[in-house]
Amino acid sequence: xxxxxxxxxxxxxxxxxxxxxxxxxxxxxxxxxxxxxxxxxxxxxxxxxxxxxxxxxxxxxxxxxxxxxxxxxxxxxxxxxxxxxxxxxxxxxxxxxxxxxxxxxxxxxxxxxxxxxxxxxxxxxxxxxxxxxxxxxxxxxxxxxxxxxxxxxxxxxxxxxxxxxxxxxxxxxxxxxxxxxxxxxxxxxxxxxxxxxxxxxxxxxxxxxxxxxxxxxxxxx
Amino acid sequence: xxxxxxxxxxxxxxxxxxxxxxxxxxxxxxxxxxxxxxxxxxxxxxxxxxxxxxxxxxxxxxxxxxxxxxxxxxxxxxxxxxxxxx
Numbered sequence: 001x002x003x004x005x006x007x008x009x010x011x012x013x014x015x016x017x018x019x020x021x022x023x024x025x026x027x028x029x030x031x032x033x034x035x036x037x038x039x040x041x042x043x044x045x046x047x048x049x050x051x052x053x054x055x056x057x058x059x060x061x062x063x064x065x066x067x068x069x070x071x072x073x074x075x076x077x078x079x080x081x082x083x084x085x086x087x088x089x090x091x092x093x094x095x096x097x098x099x100x101x102x103x104x105x106x107x108x109x110x111x112x113x114x115x116x117x118x119x120x121x122x123x124x125x126x127x128x129x130x131x132x133x134x135x136x137x138x139x140x141x142x143x144x145x146x147x148x149x150x151x152x153x154x155x156x157x158x159x160x161x162x163x164x165x166x167x168x169x170x171x172x173x174x175x176x177x178x179x180x181x182x183x184x185x186x187x188x189x190x191x192x193x194x195x196x197x198x199x200x201x202x203x204x205x206x207x208x209x210x211x212x213x214x215x216x217x218x219x220x221x
Numbered sequence: 222x223x224x225x226x227x228x229x230x231x232x233x234x235x236x237x238x239x240x241x242x243x244x245x246x247x248x249x250x251x252x253x254x255x256x257x258x259x260x261x262x263x264x265x266x267x268x269x270x271x272x273x274x275x276x277x278x279x280x281x282x283x284x285x286x287x288x289x290x291x292x293x294x295x296x297x298x299x300x301x302x303x304x305x306x307x
Contacts, residue, residue, distance in 0.1 A: 059289075059290070060292055063289070063292070067289065096292065102294070103292055103294045103295050105238055105239065105295055106239065106241040107241075108239060110241045110244065110245060148239075150238065150294070150295060151294070152294070175239070
């Protein structure tokens with residue numbers, strides 16, 4: 001029996017339904033997970049943390065969600081090789097969980113930004129969009145107030161050297177250091193991006209590039 | 222003595238991080254002709270511990286500040302003992 005993709009919800013997550021639909025559009029089964037849930041490490045084909053404002057962004061964006069019970073299971077699943085994707089607030093949660101390096105801080109513009117961006121694939125991820133070639137372009141929308149990727153200079157260098165930079169902005173919208181829009185963990189199981197692939201699944205939405213991110217999950221058994 | 226000790230945790234953005242709130246407040250102060258040379262905005266958290274020992278309270282507060290209240294990459298924190306008891 002093929003395993004489903006776990007979509008994790010926290011109080012305040014608001015892109016959950018879109019992600020659930022996007023997973024189904026890719027021909028896969030999706031299953032809800034709640035912030036209080038625990039699950040076995042190998043239960044899911046992949047896990048997705050959708051965007052939103054988990055716990056109202058209290059303390060720091062993603063800080064309270066990162067310390068929720070479900071994240072202990074996410075950590076175990078990631079360790080056992082399950083691919084984990086964070087989108088927007090999901091990215092912030094994964095950084096706060098120390099599953100990803102760096103932090104997301106306020107946009108340089110001081111504003112919430114909602115616009116289309118062009119991205120370059122620096123290193124393809126092995127599960128999410130695995131058929132993308134390095135140098136490929138993606139068009140996806142962003143919608144965030146705190147999406148400026150920050151890491152120390154030494155850490156940034158390490159990310160580039162070890163192939164952990166996933167995506168960069170062609171035109172930096174938020175002041176992210178070195179135009180970084182998405183990164184991967186040391187072992188490359190965990191990956192996240194600030195743009196929203198689930199909002200670019202059909203031509204009428206403005207782009208279909210989001211499909212690429214979810215479609216390649218099919219090849220994971 | 223009721224055996225309550227309060228510890229304040231002051232969390233500030235690191236200098237290398239763009240302090241957007243501080244910048245916005247600074248702009249407003251300038252508009253109001255209330256001149257300051259620099260303004261930074263952080264967060265102050267009050268923790269209460271049911272203990273007689275300030276040392277124990279500070280130790281617990283340190284763990285909480287380190288693991289939850291601040292993100293070492295972008296923020297610094299300082300523990301501030303507050304008036305004992307009520």
